[in-house]
Amino acid sequence: MLKRKLAALLAGAMVLTSLPMVSFARTDNNITYVPTVKKDDTEFKLADAPRLIIIEKDVDLEGAVFRLSFDGAEWKGGEVAGNAVYTKRSKTIVEIKLPSDQDYDQFEIPLLTKVTAEGEVKVTINPLNSKVSAGTYVFANGGSGSTKASIADTADFPDELNLETIIIDELKAMSMPRGTGKKVKLTAPKGFEWAATSGSYVTLSGAGAFDGEITETDEDFPTYGRNSDKDYEVLEIIYDNTAGTTSTIGSLVLEDLKLVATEDADLGDVYVEISGDDITTEKIKVGTYVEYGVKIKVEDKERELISGRYYAADENDDYKLLKLTIEEGVVDSWWTQRNTTIKFPKGIKVREAKIHEDTDNVSLVDNAEADGTGDDATFKLNKDRDTITLSNFTVNVGEKAKVVLQIWVSIEADFDGDITAVVGGPALPEETEVVLGKALKAVNATFKSTDLQIGYKEVAIGDFEITESKAGALQKGKQLIIKPEDMKFSDDFKVKVEVTSGDLQIGDYDINKDGELEIDIKRESKEASTIKISGAGVYVDRTVAEGSYALEVFGDAFLQNAEDDARAIDEAVEGFKTDVLEFKDFIKVITPAPHKGEQGGAAVTASFTVGSAEYTVGDQVATADAAPYIQDGRTMVPVKYVAYALGIDPQQVQWDQASKTVTIYGDKVVNITIGSKSIVVGGTPVPMDTAAVVKDGRTFVPIAFAARALGVPYKFDDATKTVTFN
Numbered sequence: 001m002l003k004r005k006l007a008a009l010l011a012g013a014m015v016l017t018s019l020p021m022v023s024f025a026r027t028d029n030n031i032t033y034v035p036t037v038k039k040d041d042t043e044f045k046l047a048d049a050p051r052l053i054i055i056e057k058d059v060d061l062e063g064a065v066f067r068l069s070f071d072g073a074e075w076k077g078g079e080v081a082g083n084a085v086y087t088k089r090s091k092t093i094v095e096i097k098l099p100s101d102q103d104y105d106q107f108e109i110p111l112l113t114k115v116t117a118e119g120e121v122k123v124t125i126n127p128l129n130s131k132v133s134a135g136t137y138v139f140a141n142g143g144s145g146s147t148k149a150s151i152a153d154t155a156d157f158p159d160e161l162n163l164e165t166i167i168i169d170e171l172k173a174m175s176m177p178r179g180t181g182k183k184v185k186l187t188a189p190k191g192f193e194w195a196a197t198s199g200s201y202v203t204l205s206g207a208g209a210f211d212g213e214i215t216e217t218d219e220d221f222p223t224y225g226r227n228s229d230k231d232y233e234v235l236e237i238i239y240d241n242t243a244g245t246t247s248t249i250g251s252l253v254l255e256d257l258k259l260v261a262t263e264d265a266d267l268g269d270v271y272v273e274i275s276g277d278d279i280t281t282e283k284i285k286v287g288t289y290v291e292y293g294v295k296i297k298v299e300d301k302e303r304e305l306i307s308g309r310y311y312a313a314d315e316n317d318d319y320k321l322l323k324l325t326i327e328e329g330v331v332d333s334w335w336t337q338r339n340t341t342i343k344f345p346k347g348i349k350v351r352e353a354k355i356h357e358d359t360d361n362v363s364l365v366d367n368a369e370a371d372g373t374g375d376d377a378t379f380k381l382n383k384d385r386d387t388i389t390l391s392n393f394t395v396n397v398g399e400k401a402k403v404v405l406q407i408w409v410s411i412e413a414d415f416d417g418d419i420t421a422v423v424g425g426p427a428l429p430e431e432t433e434v435v436l437g438k439a440l441k442a443v444n445a446t447f448k449s450t451d452l453q454i455g456y457k458e459v460a461i462g463d464f465e466i467t468e469s470k471a472g473a474l475q476k477g478k479q480l481i482i483k484p485e486d487m488k489f490s491d492d493f494k495v496k497v498e499v500t501s502g503d504l505q506i507g508d509y510d511i512n513k514d515g516e517l518e519i520d521i522k523r524e525s526k527e528a529s530t531i532k533i534s535g536a537g538v539y540v541d542r543t544v545a546e547g548s549y550a551l552e553v554f555g556d557a558f559l560q561n562a563e564d565d566a567r568a569i570d571e572a573v574e575g576f577k578t579d580v581l582e583f584k585d586f587i588k589v590i591t592p593a594p595h596k597g598e599q600g601g602a603a604v605t606a607s608f609t610v611g612s613a614e615y616t617v618g619d620q621v622a623t624a625d626a627a628p629y630i631q632d633g634r635t636m637v638p639v640k641y642v643a644y645a646l647g648i649d650p651q652q653v654q655w656d657q658a659s660k661t662v663t664i665y666g667d668k669v670v671n672i673t674i675g676s677k678s679i680v681v682g683g684t685p686v687p688m689d690t691a692a693v694v695k696d697g698r699t700f701v702p703i704a705f706a707a708r709a710l711g712v713p714y715k716f717d718d719a720t721k722t723v724t725f726n
Contacts, residue, residue: 029054029125031139032108035249036150038171039142042115043076049110050139052123054132056105063100064130069093070113072121072142077112084109115142145280146175154287158330159261160195161270161287166254168279173249176278184237184252187273191265192289193232195258265289292333296423296432299323303437306473308413308578310560311351321407321436323356326390326423328400334427336362336395341425342388342405347415347576348439349385356404361396364403391427407436412576413559416441440469442558443480445551445583450651452540452589458490458665460652461587463534465500466553472524474504474557480519480531481555484538484587488515492669493537494656502529515539521557537665544589551586554579606645608637610721617645626698628723634690635716635723636700639664639672639709646710646725655699662692662699670709672699679709 032051044050052068054061067089068075075094077086084107085097098107115121121140125132141148148171152164168184170176188194237254259270269288275281299322311319324342328334344350355364364378378393388405395401409419419439424431447464466482474480483489489511497509497519507520515538519531563575608615613627624641643653643664652665660674668682672692678685679692679701686708692701703723707714714725 029133029135029137031123031137034138034140036141036143036148036169036171037115037249038146038175039072039115039118039144041172042140042142044111044113044115044140046110046112049112052109052111052125052137052139054107054109054125056131056133059105059131061098061105061107061132064098064132065095066128066130066132067093067095067126068109069124069126070122071124072117072119073111073113073115073123073140075112076114077110111139115140118142118144143171143280145282146171146278147280149274149280149282149284151284151286154285156288156290156329157261158290158292158333161259161289163257163259163286166257166274166284166286168252168254168274170249170251176250176252181238182277184254184274184276184279186235186237186254186257187275188233188235188259189266189270189272190233191262192259192270193262194235195232195260259286261289267291290329292429293329294334294428295325295327295329296434297325297327298434298436299325304470305409305411305419305437305439306442306470306558307411307415307439308442308559308561308581310410316408319351319408319410321409321419323358324405324407324421324423324434324436325358325402326405327402328395331398331400334395334401336391336393336401336427338391338427339425340390340423340427342407343422343424344386344409345420346386347412348419349410349576350381350388351385351408351410353379353381353388353405353407355379356406358402358404360402361399362393362401362403363395364390364393389425410561410576411439413554413561413578414441414581415439440473441581442473443468443553443581445553445581445586447551447583447586449585450587451649452538452587458492458537458539458669459649460493460535460537460654460663460665462651463532464536464551464586465530465532467530468502468504468525468528471502471526471528473528474521474524476521476524478521478557479555480521480553480557481516482519482533483514483516483552485549485552485582486544487549487587488539489517490515490537490539493535495536496534498532498534500530500532502527504529504531506531518555538587540589546589548585549587549589550582550584552580552582554581604645604647605724605726606642607722607724608642608645609723610635615641615645626696626700629695629700630721631693632690634702635721636693636695637703637706637723638698639692639701639706640698642706642725643710646712648710660694664709667711672701672709674699679705681709 030053032053034050070092074091075088077088077094083099087095087097089095096109111123119142120138121142122136122138124136125134127134141150147168149166149168151166154164155161186194235257259272267289269285271283272286273281273283301322303320303322305319309319326334326340334340378391380389381387382389388407390403411419416439418435419437420433420435422431422433443466445464445466448462450459450461452459461484466480468474489495491511495509495511495517497506497517499506502525504521504525505523507522509517509519511517517533517536559579559581561576562579563577564579604618606615606617608628610628610630613624615622615624622645624638626638626641628635628637630636639662640653643666644650648664648666654663654665655661656663662672664670664672670682671680674694675691677689677691678687680686686705688702688705690702692699694700701709703714703716707725710725712725714723716723
């Protein structure tokens with residue numbers, strides 16, 4: 001791996017003033033240098049203070065008023081410095097007004113502060129109403145004790161680590177000892193040992209602050225040695241410093257140090273403790289001990305996709321997955337000459353795959369074609385469109401391979417949940433599952449199951465709802481289609497379709513010749529919406545068997561990638577078998593209606609007596625909430641309970657308050673309207689010699705017309721005032 005060396009740049013004394021600067025071409029605001037200093041013991045003066053350089057291209061700065069606030073430092077400058085006006089607003093805030101009589105676009109501000117905290121010391125620009133850009137900048141590093149250590153960079157390593165440059169800075173001039181035989185001690189954590197390398201390990205620097213040489217102490221380490229206990233976990237560097245008194249801060253620069261992991265080493269971050277003669281004891285992270293391997297990462301976002309959609313255009317964000325990154329943790333841990341595969345589960349097909357621009361240090365051809373073919377050399381998509389393969393690609397020598405993929409998919413309509421891919425293959429030591437998005441079924445259905453007794457052709461069903469899984473799930477200009485499995489919606493029922501929540505807009509709706517309810521989507525929702533369907537009924541073929549039947553929901557409003565869908569560009573490659581969403585137990589077909597008997601056998605007998613709420617069905621006694629009565633010589637019976645007694649399900653007897661009409665869904669649909677002297681049976685009006693009336697909250701009609709409406713014979717026993725239907 002190429003090393004990134006840190007050059008120890010120690011700035012000399014600078015004598016600068018708050019004067020306009022126009023001789024340097026700068027691109028943005030910046031700090032001249034960032035010294036390491038001792039907190040509570042360092043106050044920057046004009047000669048040595050870091051400078052904040054304000055640069056605004058194509059913007060005039062004259063007369064600008066803005067503020068600086070400090071984190072970890074206090075402002076110590078005067079009220080006026082140079083020809084800019086500095087006004088101290090608090091210990092940590094200074095307001096600056098630049099001169100208004102000069103033409104310039106760059107200005108330097110000496111940060112005349114006292115460092116009061118450890119760590120990064122920052123200045124933040126508050127532009128107020130000026131054109132000065134806001135920003136926060138580090139201008140010093142504060143420490144306690146006599147020194148502060150830092151490292152240029154850290155790295156992951158599997159066996160041994162060549163450390164980046166370590167710098168130990170004085171926090172104040174002369175805080176490190178002068179003399180001979182001084183020590184710097186570096187202690188490695190358990191499981192790691194120092195190893196000898198060939199190189200010059202220690203540099204004494206600091207613009208004359210240090211002088212002398214490194215002392216050779218052990219034959220195993222040509223330039224530095226083990227401690228007196230011969231413990232390779234502790235490294236002692238012995239040096240001479242014979243420089244005299246100086247006001248310049250000095251530094252020790254340690255290079256070419258090497259750590260080796262032993263069998264006792266623990267995986268994770270590795271910290272080295274630095275101590276020594278008048279050197280502040282502290283620990284710094286020098287690297288991370290890892291196993292050989294490859295890191296699999298996914299973009300840190302969430303992405304939801306609607307199942308069933310199909311997009312003719314390439315690279316549509318509506319079916320784009322999260323970015324997938326495959327990256328070496330350690331150089332040469334990815335066997336790139338063998339296959340690396342990304343496999344998707346059933347129900348997911350890759351529409352398109354591309355190498356993202358973030359891919360680094362590899363030579364990889366982007367050639368996963370939309371027809372499922374690709375160059376065998378580096379990057380391909382199989383013909384089933386469920387596996388992407390990387391192989392035979394090259395990596396820049398000494399650098400870690402990194403491949404970033406962007407993938408677009410088609411999702412089977414009934415797929416609901418995480419889109420999980422498995423990254424593996426012979427090139428990797430193990431398989432890794434990654435979640436690249438979440439698929440949502442476009443809609444869900446809620447309803448209470450309708451129990452349907454065999455023997456009825458047309459049956460009313462309860463209200464039900466279709467709800468979008470997210471906003472925009474149903475597309476405008478297309479249709480949502482609904483039907484019961486193996487049955488049809490009957491157009492004899494007054495179906496009502498309405499949006500009860502959300503902002504979806506629907507257009508026309510109707511039951512087509514196939515018994516399907518078609519709903520036009522007029523405008524997509526921005527808030528997930530619910531469609532309520534009420535007043536519907538189904539036509540039941542006599543061949544329908546007992547059992548449970550689903551509600552089927554489909555239509556190009558969301559389902560566009562079925563194999564037999566003409567909208568799919570390539571049915572064989574990109575289509576799925578799912579052509580409807582099924583919601584179980586919408587209708588349950590149960591035992592035959594009692595009055596029909598088995599296989600058309602004996603009829604059930606039901607008897608009602610004038611003045612009695614009790615009635616009999618066969619040998620059983622039941623109770624109604626309204627009793628038959630005699631009016632104008634006619635025996636009036638409650639239609640609802642006669643229908644119940646003859647085996648018509650309560651759900652098949654419906655009352656419409658607006659029209660004052662009772663509708664009975666039996667072998668034929670019967671409509672009885674209050675005040676009308678006719679009933680409608682199977683669409684044919686049947687005159688009555690009296691009108692239907694409401695009494696005690698129930699609809700009553702003469703017995704003869706009740707029998708006519710329900711298609712059953714009757715007898716009336718005048719002695720007992722009892723009517724019997726069978």
